[in-house]
Amino acid sequence: MSFRPLRRFPSVEIAWQNLGRNRVRTGLATLGIVIGVVAIVSLGMAGAAIQQQANTDLGSLTSDVIVSSGADSDQDGVTDAQVDDIRSVVVDADVVPQKSNATTLTTRSGERARVSVTGVSQADALYETSAGEAPERLRSGALLSADTAAELGLELGDPVEYDGTLYRLRGFIESDDGFGPGGDELVLPLSALSEQEYYDTVTIVAADGDAATAIADTLEAEFNDEDEEILSVQSFASVQEDINSFLGTLNLALLGIGLISLVVASVAILNIMLMSTIERRGEIGVLRAVGIRRGEVLRMILAEAAFLGIIGGVVGVILSLGAGLVLFEVLAGDATLVFGWESSRYLLYGFGFAVFASVVSGLYPAWKAANDPPVEALRG
């Protein structure tokens, strides 16, 4: 079969025609590359899927800054004045002061559950409800973890008692299956904990991890210096960074495993190209005899190797895309995420590596064939 568009590139055209001569060999060489590409790409994508899933799980935690009383503070908590100071420094994030305690809830039927109590006004900034509502200003009523409510058999509108006062349940807090605060929690208006003079914590809800880090830095600079910690400022963005860095390492390790298979594939290509040039030694000798230049023979063999890489790469990328769709469906629950750059770039890398590895593997056979003296080649 002749491939006319390549007429201007005779080395490439002849290389293309050469590939068709031994289809089994071409197929096997390509299969090696396909396996290598699929290994690299699917392992890379698995890493990306795990990372994406981890980020989703970490969720709001990493965008929160938690402020509490520092070691050198005069008070055992955060004062109203300090909250005002924080509000004046932090402009574009919710500043939510909280008081906390713990209590045991008892139902009429005698069921008991130990819960932590949080007094907060801006309930909606911190909590999502699975039933009922989390009001913007919680003045009366209560929110309870959905799991605790189920355990105790409580429903919306039922009363719970804290410190001798009854509060009606207005909403159930969605249980978070990720990291962060959760578990058994009772949320009450701030007034319920009015006996406590100071706030135990102030949660600042930033837009994302980077904003949280920036806010934490600002607060540190504003309230603390090297010797004195008035406020303890905690940001979990660094946790996310740690996790990301771990996942990055994991990803590299996975890619490394994938690379090994591509290295194996390129050794196979080296072997196959070497065999093929040795087999065609006389033929290449004829080409050299009739005046084909060394560089032209070199390009021809390299083009053959590159074709193996391109064909293997294309097939590998198609198969990997299929594998990626399954991976993302299973790991991240959304197959279409595979088209995001975070994972789709591995298709590009896989293809690039395949072509690169094939051409590198073709270098030695090509060089050897091109520099074989024609007299020797014709004799052998």
Next chain:
Amino acid sequence: MAQAVNVIELDGVVKRYRSGRNVVEALKGVDFHARHGEMVTIIGPSGSGKSTMLNLIGLLDTPTEGSVSLDGTDVTDFTGDELTEERRSKLGFVFQAFHLLPMLTAVENVELPSRWDTSVDRRDRAIELLERVGLGDRLDHTPEELSGGQKQRVAIARSLINEPDVVLADEPTGNLDQDTSRTILEELTRLKEEEDVAIVAVTHDEQLLEYTDRVVELVDGRIQS
């Protein structure tokens, strides 16, 4: 006139090469020439140096001593790449085993030596040459679809694609039966005249001698006069 000039000339050529620990002297001072439109046949027993001599005439190898001239130019000290350019523009080769590329059609095989010259399209000449060797109806056949004689005619057409000055033929009838050999030799003789090309052949085939203008006998690395 071009006819009067020797297109290829060997002058006092000695060729020695190492074979294991021994140095073998394959050619021991050989003078040789061929002219345009002339067919010269080199004969001699095995090991007499015929192949070595053909390799030197075909610029595939360089002499240890003496000089080689092609078309009036001393090419003795040319580098490998320079010799490649000379072969590309001035020489044609016909081999005993035909050496056609199996995946190419007849016309693609004929065209092959000039394929890398993207400045000229020799397809028309390839077709014309195949028609002249009687294969006008076999243009798109691959070598495995051709008989031995047809393959050698494709090879002859290929050797002429670049309008060479000299065609080197190494046992051109070695793989062919007597009748086929005769047609091939008639073809070669006709093309030699039409293309005004020098043909230097190496053979064991007595039949070839009928068609040749001059015979050179090589024995033990020397030409017998």
